[in-house]
Amino acid sequence: xxxxxxxxxxxxxxxxxxxxxxxxxxxxMPKNSEGRNQIEDLQKAFTKxxxxxxxxxxxxxxxxxxxxxxxxxxGRPTPLFRAKRLEEKLNTPAKIYYxxxxxxxxxxxxxxxxxxxxxxAKKEGVERLTTETGAGQWGTALSLACSLLDLDCTxxxxxxxxxxxxxxxxxxxIYGGEVFASPSENTEFGRKVLAENPDHVGSLGIxxxxxxxxxxxxxxxxxxxxxxxxxVMLHQTVIGQELKTQxxxxxxxxxxxxxxxxxxxxxxxxxxxxxxxxxxxxxxxKFIAVExxxxxxxxEGKYEYDFGDSNGFTPLLKMYTxxxxxxxxxxxxxxxxxxxxxxxxxxxxxxxxxxxxTAHQRDVFNAGIQFAxxxxxxxxxxxxxxxxxxxxEAIKCRQTGEEKxxxxxxxxxxxxxxxxxxNYFSGEMPNSK
Amino acid sequence: xxxxxxxxxxxxxxxxxxxxxxxxxxxxMPKNSEGRNQIEDLQKAFTKxxxxxxxxxxxxxxxxxxxxxxxxxxGRPTPLFRAKRLEEKLNTPAKIYYxxxxxxxxxxxxxxxxxxxxxxAKKEGVERLTTETGAGQWGTALSLACSLLDLDCTxxxxxxxxxxxxxxxxxxxIYGGEVFASPSENTEFGRKVLAENPDHVGSLGIxxxxxxxxxxxxxxxxxxxxxxxxxVMLHQTVIGQELKTQxxxxxxxxxxxxxxxxxxxxxxxxxxxxxxxxxxxxxxxKFIAVExxxxxxxxEGKYEYDFGDSNGFTPLLKMYTxxxxxxxxxxxxxxxxxxxxxxxxxxxxxxxxxxxxTAHQRDVFNAGIQFAxxxxxxxxxxxxxxxxxxxxEAIKCRQTGEEKxxxxxxxxxxxxxxxxxxNYFSGEMPNSK
Numbered sequence: 059x060x061x062x063x064x065x066x067x068x069x070x071x072x073x074x075x076x077x078x079x080x081x082x083x084x085x086x087m088p089k090n091s092e093g094r095n096q097i098e099d100l101q102k103a104f105t106k107x108x109x110x111x112x113x114x115x116x117x118x119x120x121x122x123x124x125x126x127x128x129x130x131x132x133g134r135p136t137p138l139f140r141a142k143r144l145e146e147k148l149n150t151p152a153k154i155y156y157x158x159x160x161x162x163x164x165x166x167x168x169x170x171x172x173x174x175x176x177x178x179a180k181k182e183g184v185e186r187l188t189t190e191t192g193a194g195q196w197g198t199a200l201s202l203a204c205s206l207l208d209l210d211c212t213x214x215x216x217x218x219x220x221x222x223x224x225x226x227x228x229x230x231x232i233y234g235g236e237v238f239a240s241p242s243e244n245t246e247f248g249r250k251v252l253a254e255n256p257d258h259v260g261s262l263g264i265x266x267x268x269x270x271x272x273x274x275x276x277x278x279x280x281x282x283x284x285x286x287x288x289x290v291m292l293h294q295t296v297i298g299q300e301l302k303t304q305x306x307x308x309x310x311x312x313x314x315x316x317x318x319x320x321x322x323x324x325x326x327x328x329x330x331x332x333x334x335x336x337x338x339x340x341x342x343x344k345f346i347a348v349e350x351x352x353x354x355x356x357x358e359g360k361y362e363y364d365f366g367d368s369n370g371f372t373p374l375l376k377m378y379t380x381x382x383x384x385x386x387x388x389x390x391x392x393x394x395x396x397x398x399x400x401x402x403x404x405x406x407x408x409x410x411x412x413x414x415x416t417a418h419q420r421d422v423f424n425a426g427i428q429f430a431x432x433x434x435x436x437x438x439x440x441x442x443x444x445x446x447x448x449x450x451e452a453i454k455c456r457q458t459g460e461e462k463x464x465x466x467x468x469x470x471x472x473x474x475x476x477x478x479x480x481n482y483f484s485g486e487m488p489n490s491k
Numbered sequence: 492x493x494x495x496x497x498x499x500x501x502x503x504x505x506x507x508x509x510x511x512x513x514x515x516x517x518x519x520m521p522k523n524s525e526g527r528n529q530i531e532d533l534q535k536a537f538t539k540x541x542x543x544x545x546x547x548x549x550x551x552x553x554x555x556x557x558x559x560x561x562x563x564x565x566g567r568p569t570p571l572f573r574a575k576r577l578e579e580k581l582n583t584p585a586k587i588y589y590x591x592x593x594x595x596x597x598x599x600x601x602x603x604x605x606x607x608x609x610x611x612a613k614k615e616g617v618e619r620l621t622t623e624t625g626a627g628q629w630g631t632a633l634s635l636a637c638s639l640l641d642l643d644c645t646x647x648x649x650x651x652x653x654x655x656x657x658x659x660x661x662x663x664x665i666y667g668g669e670v671f672a673s674p675s676e677n678t679e680f681g682r683k684v685l686a687e688n689p690d691h692v693g694s695l696g697i698x699x700x701x702x703x704x705x706x707x708x709x710x711x712x713x714x715x716x717x718x719x720x721x722x723v724m725l726h727q728t729v730i731g732q733e734l735k736t737q738x739x740x741x742x743x744x745x746x747x748x749x750x751x752x753x754x755x756x757x758x759x760x761x762x763x764x765x766x767x768x769x770x771x772x773x774x775x776x777k778f779i780a781v782e783x784x785x786x787x788x789x790x791e792g793k794y795e796y797d798f799g800d801s802n803g804f805t806p807l808l809k810m811y812t813x814x815x816x817x818x819x820x821x822x823x824x825x826x827x828x829x830x831x832x833x834x835x836x837x838x839x840x841x842x843x844x845x846x847x848x849t850a851h852q853r854d855v856f857n858a859g860i861q862f863a864x865x866x867x868x869x870x871x872x873x874x875x876x877x878x879x880x881x882x883x884e885a886i887k888c889r890q891t892g893e894e895k896x897x898x899x900x901x902x903x904x905x906x907x908x909x910x911x912x913x914n915y916f917s918g919e920m921p922n923s924k
Binding site for chain 1: 492493494495497499500501563564565566570572575576594595596597598602635638639657658660661662664665666667860863864866867868869904906907909910912913916
């Protein structure tokens with residue numbers, strides 16, 4: 059049998075899918091907080107293209123040929139694999155497929171948005187991009203994208219991840235990115251946080267504030283974000299569009315689709331094109347969003363207006379949130395430690411189109427090891443959340459006898475996160491928050 | 492254009508190619524040293540299948556269906572990529588292709604031999620496999636292969652690499668492998684070396700001695716080797732056979748083919764099927780073997796009988812060697828620090844079928860960074876040697892105007908070797924020996 063389904067370079071999608079066109083009810087718009095004008099700031103911080111795409115309502119947006127070319131040169135389309143050995147190990151009648159975003163040169167799906175963001179910035183005459191990174195995946199992707207498009211790149215990396223993962227800094231340096239541990243002394247906000255607590259471990263929210271501050275104070279600098287916002291989500295839909303073609307080739311209709319969620323980008327990218335079918339009334343697929351119990355935004359957060367960052371630089375967004383001053387415990391899945399959630403995903407979850415679940419840290423690492431021993435690839439700590447939920451679903455099928463088709467978005471590999479696994483083996487890893 | 496050439500699972504080769512059938516003159520046989528019987532020891536240490544394949548003279552050996560299945564499940568065939576951006580950067584008329592063995596779950600070509608070695612051992616009733624590892628690539632691959640075939644696995648890792656690369660131990664642990672820094676206290680030979688020099692940094696030769704000693708002293712334990720010997724080389728020829736099909740699809744005849752050499756396994760695997768054509772008189776392809784200037788076996792070694800390990804456990808092999816007591820400086824390309832060379836490669840080099848060259852450490856890391864910035868993937872330190880030579884060849888084409896087709900075997904990625912790059916950036920890396 060064919061264990062992998064590959065597409066040729068030419069099958070890279072020609073357009074991005076924009077879920078704004080198909081939402082089941084009106085999306086609450088971002089708004090300024092009292093006495094401030096963050097929307098204007100946002101307009102200054104982001105590229106024009108990012109803002110246009112953020113509020114676009116067309117269903118499909120054309121991918122510029124140069125961006126498609128770079129997608130191809132960086133190896134897209136990514137393969138779809140059948141986890142036959144894992145199925146046998148679990149003794150399940152279910153079929154498990156996984157979409158291999160780890161095959162990107164930077165090891166995760168993040169390059170899918172980094173490339174177009176760098177492309178549009180270059181086109182608008184920008185010289186340097188700033189950003190934040192949690193686990194390091196987004197910063198790595200943006201560093202490479204800036205190298206591909208001949209831009210400078212500055213990355214604020216959440217301090218706890220910076221310290222846990224020196225190799226992340228190394229790889230960003232290889233691509234030419236400059237990396238600072240956040241909170242840093244570079245920005246007014248960073249200095250303020252450090253003055254209050256010199257040992258602050260950082261958070262995505264703080265790093266966002268620092269990166270945005272630089273863009274607000276420099277004309278040739280723009281800020282980029284690797285998740286949460288709609289323009290990022292739509293860039294990522296190349297994953298789900300490829301996946302549709304691949305599942306057609308495999309002659310499969312997915313019963314359950316699973317992705318981990320931090321800000322929402324790999325979830326949206328892989329699942330939006332399928333959620334569209336459900337919104338159109340043409341599908342019964344169940345969509346599972348898996349978050350760490352240490353940062354249970356969709357499952358325990360409130361659906362309300364909140365800042366996207368810690369400092370109130372961003373407008374208020376209507377979303378599930380744990381509060382913009384929430385600092386998640388320093389679990390290894392640094393990419394899932396965000397207090398908020400993409401507004402569109404929040405709305406879809408609120409309307410019942412998405413099933414959110416949580417998973418404990420020891421359990422997800424255990425699932426990751428089980429997966430690696432069967433399928434070979436070591437998943438990123440973030441990705442192990444999706445795998446845990448996939449294994450749970452497959453075990454349910456063993457009990458019910460259902461031959462479900464389960465599709466997991468394998469968002470990234472764990473080659474730069476092996477310390478998390480060492481921590482698991484040492485017995486020092488707590489199971490919960 | 493199509494930047495990658497993929498093959499389907501079913502196109503995994505059905506047989507291994509054995510160069511023993513086509514050598515241009517008789518291969519000098521292994522022999523015992525005076526008063527000892529290492530050949531008998533070898534027969535005890537290895538599986539029967541490994542020994543049979545070692546001395547086989549059939550041109551093709553059937554790949555068992557279960558092994559083919561595991562090759563497929565672990566993602567073979569691997570893709571062939573065109574390095575279009577690197578070509579443009581170098582402003583060369585040459586076309587550069589690279590065969591992506593880094594896409595293996597363990598990140599290098601080593602799994603190609605680990606799987607059949609574990610398969611044959613299981614079939615012969617073996618319970619545990621031992622081995623040595625330098626850079627860690629072979630030990631990682633054998634750990635996964637043992638997990639796939641339900642065997643125990645013990646890895647002796649050269650101490651300098653063990654200390655430089657804690658993540659290598661972590662990943663082997665994920666797959667269930669047990670890892671010891673060599674020289675260790677586990678074996679008589681390890682204890683002897685440590686007694687003489689407690690700070691010994693280790694060598695592949697010492698690690699081989701330790702792993703073999705365990706197999707000689709335990710009936711249910713067999714020793715495996717990840718390079719040098721013919722049965723390993725022939726397992727690796729799945730690379731070159733796939734590559735032939737892919738180059739046919741691309742409508743290319745390679746002018747220059749390049750691989751790095753330590754013991755010779757990625758070189759042999761990728762190039763033997765093409766060297767066959769040259770031996771048959773049907774090809775003018777130039778075959779470049781790149782070694783570190785710190786361990787210049789083919790370029791400065793002698794072609795003579797020497798032990799394969801440091802202790803004289805192995806028979807004497809006729810090969811290029813720097814002497815079995817040679818300890819290479821601790822360069823980051825741990826997989827290329829071996830004093831000897833595969834006897835068949837040695838013979839082919841001696842007869843003029845292979846062009847060996849050396850490269851300096853700073854130069855190869857520089858080439859690796861240049862590659863990563865264009866093509867995205869960060870190469871392993873070993874692989875950077877092949878890339879350096881590929882870039883040199885492409886630059887020559889710029890000067891001569893020749894539109895050569897250059898094919899590089901991209902033996903592995905550097906995700907677990909980023910400290911080497913950090914060392915390069917710090918300016919602390921010496922350029923030569």
